[in-house]
Amino acid sequence: MGPLALHALRTTAWWSFGTTVLSRCWITAGVQLCFLPSAAWWIGSFDTYYR
Numbered sequence: 001m002g003p004l005a006l007h008a009l010r011t012t013a014w015w016s017f018g019t020t021v022l023s024r025c026w027i028t029a030g031v032q033l034c035f036l037p038s039a040a041w042w043i044g045s046f047d048t049y050y051r
Helices: 003-044
Strands: none
Touching: none
């Protein structure tokens, strides 16, 4: 295994790690964007309860 093969392996590892983290962030952001409006509406419906 030469230094070039090692470099290629390391680069591949970093790329897969980066894409995993990025997709994880995108999925989390997407879930929040979908979930937050309904959660806000649900909390907003408590308004009458507190008055």
